[in-house]
Amino acid sequence: MRAAASLDALRARVDGPWEAAASAGRYLFAPLAERRLPLRRISGLTPSGRPATVLVAGASRTIDLWLQRVMPHGRELVGLGTEGTMAAARGLGGPGIDMVLARVPRIYGRYLAADGQLRLPEVVAQRAATAEMRRRLLLSKSVRSSAGLSHAAGLGWREATEEGAFERFYAQMYRPFAERRFGEAAIVRERAALRRRLAKGGLLWIEQRGRIVGGVLIERDRGVLRLLSLGTVLDPQAARAAGFHVAVRLAGLDQAEACGLDVIDFGGTMPWLTDGILRSKHLWGAVLGHKRWLNRDILVRWERCTPAVADMLAAAPLILERPEGLVGVGALPGDGPASPAGAASLARRLHAAGLTAMTLIGPAGCEPGATTVGDLPVRLAPPLPSNALFA
Structure with a gap:
């Protein structure tokens, strides 16, 4: 019986390091061959019933699962053809768009995220x-x-x-x-x-x-x-x-x-910090x-932090890659002004070991202030554009 298991392991070795190296190379560099990305406009209702519209460039299981979480009702998809990968990475938008998500080669994400776009890893x-x-x-x-x-x-x-x-x-x-x-x-x-x-x-x-x-x-x-x-x-x-x-x-x-x-x-x-697993x-x-050997990033951008953006970030707060480490970004629920005490309460529920900081948006404004949960710095922010959130 154990000989059979050893045979499976032997077959794995016979595949050889060259095949493994070739497979890794194909995985890491394949995204660079993608000159154009499929473009979709997805509309639906947030958990609180607000209409939201997200522009998505590129196909991604991570994006699809996140959208299921933040738009649980009435999702409608409209195909918009394709867009150049570099153009998608540099930033898309338009009237009526609450948020833009672009899945791009990781090397693009690392450099283009410097212009204020937020970098979301496909997995952590x-x-x-x-x-x-x-x-x-x-x-x-x-x-x-x-x-x-x-x-x-x-x-x-x-x-x-x-x-x-x-x-x-x-x-x-x-x-x-x-x-x-x-x-x-x-x-x-x-x-x-x-x-x-x-x-x-x-x-x-x-x-x-x-x-x-x-x-x-x-x-x-x-x-x-x-x-x-x-x-x-x-x-x-x-x-x-x-x-x-x-x-x-x-x-x-x-x-x-x-x-x-x-x-x-x-x-x-x-x-995202509310994922059950x-x-x-x-x-x-x-x-x-940080998950090693990822070949793509998801760039996240919003021009205005609309109530729909805040709803989505409240339903599934994102875990972003930042120079200082993994940073959680979410929003407090409700329409009233947010307080540091409310931010601390939410941060305790969302906290996950390995985060270096957390930023929580007060959708209707907030009392200025910061706090800590354990050793985690928690910052309360007003509803800012994504490129000003960490400015």
């Missing part, structure tokens, strides 16, 4: 110290409760050692689960690229009362255990109810401790960080 990293995860499991009521629900659902794990385990995982669990979970926004990694990762890792099965219901691909590297890709035969709602993601974390924790690894890398997370990982001790 979250990592936790193994010892901190174990401490949270012992002391945190919410973490203990979620682990208890997973155990009560009969979920456990074991190493996948049978022949063809990776092929079964990819075809029956990983790919279908990603497509069911994210729909048209799903991004499915290539089979060969994932198989190569077996050279320094393995596959763990998640079982429910002895039946294999899912798996997670892991990698062990320089003191870090990476949870690379997961999948399940359960539909997303059933997986959530059974605590499937909790079972994956428990499996990773057990593996990291058994291998003497100090850090668990949870992989990428959507870059981000909040859940935060409870387990995960710390936000």
Whole structure:
């Protein structure tokens, strides 16, 4: 049985470093070949019922998922043809547009963001110290409760050692689960690229009362255990109810401790502070960080901080990349003047380890002031254009 798993790992090594290097090169430089980007105007209602219109250049799962969150009702899409990549990166706009989002090559984003556009990474990293995860499991009521629900659902794990385990995982669990979970926004990694990762890792099965219901691909590297890709035969709602993601974390924790690894890398997370997966990982001790090897950025811009812009930032506060680190940008709900006390209260709810600062916009104006939540500086700002927010 273990020989079969070793065969999968051998196949991963046979793919060779040249193929891996070629794949990485294609990934990093492919965006530079995109001369023009699809342009869309998306209109809908914010959670408070305000009409909002966003101009989007480029196709991005991150943008699509964020818009679902900030425009939950009545979304309508109008295609506007294409726009040159450089023109989109330098800034678009027009009458009736509340916000512009442009997905551009990262090298453009790094330089063009200097003119006042805000730079949003497509994903952020979250990592936790193994010892901190174990401490949270012992002391945190919410973490203990979620682990208890997973155990009560009969979920456990074991190493996948049978022949063809990776092929079964990819075809029956990983790919279908990603497509069911994210729909048209799903991004499915290539089979060969994932198989190569077996050279320094393995596959763990998640079982429910002895039946294999899912798996997670892991990698062990320089003191870090990476949870690379997961999948399940359960539909997303059933997986959530059974605590499937909790079972994956428990499996990773057990593996990291058994291998003497100090850090668990949870992989990428959507870059807004109200994302449910981000909040859940935060409870387990995960710390936000920059995600390496991203080939694109999302440039964010608004000419006026309209009530619709404030509504969207209140529904899903963004995690921006700034010279000082990762900075949260959100807005206080409501139409009245904002106060530092109100900002501190909201910042406590939004706080995530790894942020270096947070800026909260008072949509109807604010009392000047700043505060701290723990060691996190929190700034209260009036409704400014995006290029003046950090001026």
